[in-house]
Amino acid sequence: MEKTLNRLSIFQVRCQLCTARFQARRPGNRVTSQAFDRREYRRLPANFAATLILDQPAAGGFITDISMGGCALQATTMLPRGTFVKFVLHAPEGQPDIKVDSAMICSVQPQSIGVKFLEFDPEDKQRMGQLMLGLLAHQQAPPRISSRS
Missing domain, CATH: 2.40.10.220 (predicted glycosyltransferase like domains)
Incomplete structure (x- = not known):
């Protein structure tokens, strides 16, 4: 599922404050599996x-x-x-x-x-x-x- 969403430039994101998960679209180049950060939250x-x-x-x-x-x-x-x-x-x-x-x-x-x-x-x-x-x-x-x- 994650790979399919990645191909559509849709990514899972989690809010730092409320910890809710949502999807965001990032147009442009796809992220390859090597460059993909598996963390749920941005450090x-x-x-x-x-x-x-x-x-x-x-x-x-x-x-x-x-x-x-x-x-x-x-x-x-x-x-x-x-x-x-x-x-x-x-x-x-x-x-x-x-x-x-x-x-x-x-x-x-x-x-x-x-x-x-x-x-x-x-x-x-x-x-x-x-x-x-x-x-x-x-x-x-x-x-x-x-x-x-």
């Missing part, structure tokens, strides 16, 4: 401290990009792919930490690890959505092209 640049908890001790690190579905983390300790952890994002400016009850290490790179968020408490999920809203609001808007000469 946003970030710089937050975080902790991975795995039956004690905890491993710390810094988030370099984040979405509602996961993040890239420069960690002090590397964990093997497929490891299940609890994840704590240390929120900025005195806000309460955001806890992910279940997360999984989905990729391991020399300088970072990819973490997929699996289960949130509803309150933490709502606060993560508010954090995403703040990150989206602080991104620079694309330049406008004037139709005037």
